[in-house]
Amino acid sequence: MIINHPILGPRDSQEFTYLGDASLIDRPDWQADNAADQFCDYLYLRDNPAGAHRELWFHEQGDRSWLVVTRNTVTHEILNVELARDVARARGRSK
């Protein structure tokens, strides 16, 4: 597969390490009342869609950027690639 890196352009997916669903960015608040349940859902449950899937790839043999790749899990077509750090900030994560 070819991942079109936002900074580097097209790169062979072999240079990357795959993590999984981009929802792993949304780590729950440890002090929430139902933190335990939230963490269980966060860590263990997946939509696992047949179709567009937002997922985390780490450019380990490259610039060490974590990317959020939107990819169709049926056709493997890649629809969008973003820097995970930008996504995280956009989703309200900070320190």
Place this chain on the structure above:
Amino acid sequence: MGKFDNHGLKAISPLGGHEPREDAFAGLLIREVTDRALASLAARQGRLEAVHSAAESFLGGALPEPVRWRAAGEFAAWWMGPDLWMVSAPHDSHELLAGELKQALGEAGSVVEQTDGWCCFGMEGARCFDVLERLCNANVRAGKAGDATRTSMEHLGVFLLCHEPGQRYSVIGPRSSAGSLHHALVSAAKSVI
């Protein structure tokens, strides 16, 4: 290899010799390079501008853009990642490069000595394209002077710096695997030439 035993300890090269290794082929010279000091330079949060200007005055040239490297006088630098560069200088005169660089950047940047984290092989000669296309997936034939590509060769992550397309490159890889990287370069050369 230079005179970097200015104290009681004598250095050896990544391949384990006291002199850099050379392998010559018709149209290709592979040369172990041991005379550069390295330091990584990362911008602190929100201090990118400060880093750029401080680095520029220290290096005598601007930090390179993504996927590029640039030489300015005795210094050179290549882009490693977002807000992260590798700076290099002659080892003899700048063995303490990291310290010098930190002086110049102060609070704006994080600097880490990288000199011995890496091994470097120079590739020189008309057969560079033919050999490199056996080693890595970088599109070397479309490359330009000043490209700094992170790619992998024989399962090893390396930086490939292009000095002159098709003629002159630096391959920079993890020092502990220098032997394996060297073997890959040489066997690819033998396979082609």
Place this chain on the structure above:
Amino acid sequence: MRYSGLKVIKEALTGHKGWRPTWRDPEPKKSYDVVIIGGGGHGLATAYYLAKNHGITNVAVIEKGWIGGGNVGRNTTIIRSNYLLDGNEPFYELSLKLWEGLEQDFNYNAMVSQRGILNLVHTDAQRDAARRRGNAMILNGSDAELLDTDGVRAMYPFLNFNNARFPIKGGLLHRRGGTVRHDAVAWGYARGADLRGVDIIQNCEVTGFKIENGKCLGVETTKGFIGANKVASCVAGSSSRVMEKAGMRLPIESHVLQAFVSEGLKPVLDGVITFGAGHFYCSQSDKGGLVFGGDLDMYNSYAQRGNLPVVEDVMEGGMALIPALGRVRMLRSWGGIMDMSMDGSPFIDKTHVDGLYFNGGWCYGGFKATPASGWCYAHLLATDTPHKVATAYRLDRFRRGCMIDEKGQGAQPNLH
């Protein structure tokens, strides 16, 4: 009709006119006691054991495509009972015992062949782990032997003992492990279930569940609504897709695993070898092809195909282990969709919906589990209590903190 050598001879002499369909192709009835979604190995085995062990024959197996077209027909045919953890080993030991009597039981030769499986060991730490595993296997009634380098060499002298990057220090030998003709397993269970009155309905896709006040009443399909007292999902590979129709999110990701077969060769490998350090495992089919595989492609996928890097990685492993394979050619590759669960272990459980049951999360261990999975799923469906060797396979185990993590990789499915 009973299959036998005599029957084959009789038919040969009378023009093979007497052979009847291996299973019927009936139209679905309005409703069944149990509707099993998925005509793969596990679904067909479940139907077979529901009928045979529990006398429940008013059963339909509905299959989106043609039976046996999923992972039961896309695996590397290995069977084994060499698990480490209490939650797993008794289950897989039951499975292996069922394999051992399977063909006589369902009167179909699936070529169950226990020629042994050898897990190679390359470091002292791996030997310690192999010893712990081997002891766990024996304590659970399975078999295991710990071999040293010479023991391995005696079995397979042509492995790389000369210039291996990761020298072979020994291996854990499981003699009762082996291989099975995978397609025949689906066909044998289908025939056995069909003979006992189970309806096998091909080319019938489930489009939804009919759920009213917390009770599942049946399934909507491309052949219309089919009512059921109990609906049993058994669609490993597509579990998330199907259960999503019942509003469930699962601790499962779908990943593609490639497998390969070489051109036919005169005997090379008698048993199964796994080369952990090189992500390669291999056996040889009775037809002569080397059947081999390695790692997942690592990314979520519902495409039954993989990519080049893993093909290369697997065959590099092959060459590293057996340098004599250099001129052997890989003939065909294929991909199966794996239900990769969050701890690498499966689920056989009720769901929060009354009358809706779930079987899945088999990772790439599904084939060897087929008989026990059917056996235990049938037991759960018939009695509403988990079978004693499958009590750990519950959906809520992560919430409880009772993971069954053979590989110790944590909640990252593609590493199991």
Place this chain on the structure above:
Amino acid sequence: MSDVMVNAGSVAFQADGSTGARKGVQVNRLDGGLIKGGKPLSFTFDGKRFKGFEGDTLASALLANGVRLMGRSFKYHRPRGPLTSGSEEPNALVELRSGGRQEPNTRATVAELYDGLEANSQNCWPSLQHDFMAINDRFSNFLTAGFYYKTFMWPAAFWEKLYEPIIRKAAGLGSISFAADPDAYDKGFLHCDLLVIGAGPTGLMAALTAGRAGAQVIIADEDFLLGGRLNAETFGIGDLTGAAWVEQAQAELASMPNVRVMPRTTIIGAFDHGIYGAVERTADHVLAPEAGKPRQILWRIYSKRAMLAAGATERPIAFENNDRPGVMLAGAVRAYANRWAVTPDQTVAVFTNNDDGHRTAADLIAKGVKVTAVIDTRADAPAVEGAELFAGAQVIDTRGRLGLESVRLRLASGITRDVPCGALAVSGGWNPNVHLTCHQRGRPAWREDIAAFVPAGELPQNMAVAGAANGDFSTAAALRAGADGAVAALSELGIEAKAGELPEAEDAPINVTPFWYVKEGKGRAWLDQQNDVTVKDVKLAHQENFRSVEHLKRYTTLGMATDQGKTSNMGGLAIMAELAGKQIPEVGTTMFRPPYTPVSFGVMAGRSVGEEFRPTRKTPSHKWAEEQGAVFVEVGQWLRAQWFPKAGETHWRQSVDREVLQTRNSVGICDVTTLGKIDVQGKDAAEFLNKMYANAFAKLPVGKVRYGLMLREDGIAYDDGTAARFAEDHFVVTTTTANAVLVYRNMEFARQCLFPDMDVQLISTTEAWAQFAVAGPNARKLLQKVVDPEFDISNEAFPFMGCGEITVAGGCRARLFRISFSGELAYEIAVPTRYGDAMIRKLMEAGEEFGAVPYGTEALGVMRIEKGHAAGNELNGTTSALNLGMGRMVSKKKDCIGNTLSEREGMNQEDALKLVGFKPVNAADPVQAGAHLMNANGEVSAATDQGYITSAAYSPVLGCSIGIGFLKRGDSRKGEVIRAVNPLEGKEIQVEVVSAHFVDPEGERLRG
């Protein structure tokens, strides 16, 4: 009748395939062809010597020598000759070469002839002519499709003991030598705008068009000769012969620097996003590759656009005994005649359902071969000159034991007629080579006018199909499609190209009338000739309800041979459609999967073989350790010294015991460079580490080191190490050797995805520093001789868990950490890696007066077990801080990865496993890692399992074997005697539960 008599002689002369050979003449070599003037070559088949020419394939050369019999079929061991002249060949499989280079199942039809080629027949015994296993053919009626599923079940034990061994021995095709392949293989990567797959008229025209436009072009063809069918046909292009036009095109392409022409290169698969795998056979056409040069190269081609111009494959017609040597595809017979100047026999008949078959008759006649009949299933067949035409006729049977002698016809009139012929050229029409279009989601569609499937559905991204591969069979259409296709593909890339003037070329339709199999006859009519799948088998499969294409394939093995059904699938499909009363498209097609043709393990592995399978990482002291005669061990990718044998030591334990005792009694030195090192800087560095580690780091003073435990988010401990604070905003973190990469990846994840606004920067420095542990009561004394005097490392100035930047050996910058894994007074000292070799020598020299020893990973392991330190065996991915006895370390006052889920009930049960130590009751008993723990009394079973031993070693200090491991409620069972059982090796010993800290539990030594 008289015909038969006349020809009997010639038939007899041919019948034994080797007669020609014995005469040593190429009895079936014709004039002309493309090999004329070719260098004469000599080769052997089954030990017999033959002559051929440069440009021959093994098959063409054998046919030229009158050899039709080249193989035996898989199941019935029927005599077989080549069916085709290409890579789709099912029959003519041989073992090529010998020794480590022996290559089973090689298709003689694509094996390029070279001087000294050695080939042998396979899957036959004692000889190809007289094959014992041909007995199976007599029992074929019992060995129908799937018969084995119905028998061999009783008695159960007989399967593995009797039936299966026989089957396995009989099965398989060729054999390997079991010697290592001596040849080298290589890999490479190519990039292009347009990849052209196939160099027939379509591909060449496309490459010319794109090349002229200046695009980066790669054109690949599996053949060693470009041109495709143009080499096999007589018609020309413009005023040139086909071959001449090809030469011209090839010359022009060679003159373009932007075009890469790759003959002998098979595109094996179409992978995601325009990536193609290609295998180039660089040395299969010579006796052996030059030293260092690869036999084959695997290219990964990154293409912006691709054009499939792979042509078409002719398909046979099934009829009774249609598998005899001499029965061939018409296009192949034509190719042998026109390209290789070879006829399979002096008398040939043609059987066709389309006009293309007539070309074969015409070309053979033109070359002076006697065409005894043209049998055309069409009543309205066009006339033929120079041969008798039987329109509306069918071939209903054939004769000839090891080679075809005659065919029996059923004429339109209904009467039968025997026609003598040593070869029958059969054409059932052509199938476009759609394979690569199916490697992803493409599903071919049926085209009635050519009665064949053409590419359809979702083709691989950016792939277009042109020419015969797309169902456009005429040369003119091919040229046009190639040119237009290239223009279209390039315009999508913004490159302007012109189709230009196209040369004149034949434009004849093939006028095919579908005809799949001859219904007459009780005998067998072959579909899959290699796997011996007949029309009867397909009918039986249907009868038994194996009706979907996949069921058909799997039940009968149709199309699963080494040719992947390239010539047989279509026939099986058509018959299944007929039986099911469906149209062919309704029945569907089977999946085509990579590779297009089989590829060797060698080329897929490339250079990654033997010791180079994976990179090797060496420590800074490696060279020195080698000089000491150290024994090395693989630790991940690292090679580390395991122990340092001394003269007179005959057993590794002697060396290890000595290293341990000398370290504990005086001082020892160990290279610990392999531990991961991560440099963490930034204003939020401390806060960041607070998130990474289970325990707190925010308040760690500058100049201090702290042990840290890392959890996964699920609360399981996965790594431990130390963090040294060099400044308010600067830490150096160490990880275990095994997890260096993973910890770094997880830290980057946290930095970029979880806490994107923290001011923290990370970089690995593992390789930059050579780090040595100096341990033992004399460690300080030794170091004081090496550390430059201005640095005070006395216990007061540099206490336990201190760290600092210093200089050694007269000004060499270094880092000193006072940490201990061994439990002794110990330091770790780091210098830039290039000085590591000199440093270890310096340390050893300085240590001489104390009798300092180097110690390896074994002694390291022994000492850490004596101290009860957890390592890889304990951090096995299923153990929590609680299990490790570090539950209290997990801070509840702050957020960190893993602390929330570590509180789940299942991970905090009162009978949880706890890390403890074990001592044998009988000091002589060895404690073994991997043994399971059982109570002193009661049964030994999984149900009564109490835990397991993770690590064990002989402790020279305690003078007995010891172990650590996990025991239920272990922390509250100290002093209890239990059993460590190891049924795997038939061992059981009694052990006492003790503290895991065997040596210096109070830790006085390391603080001293």
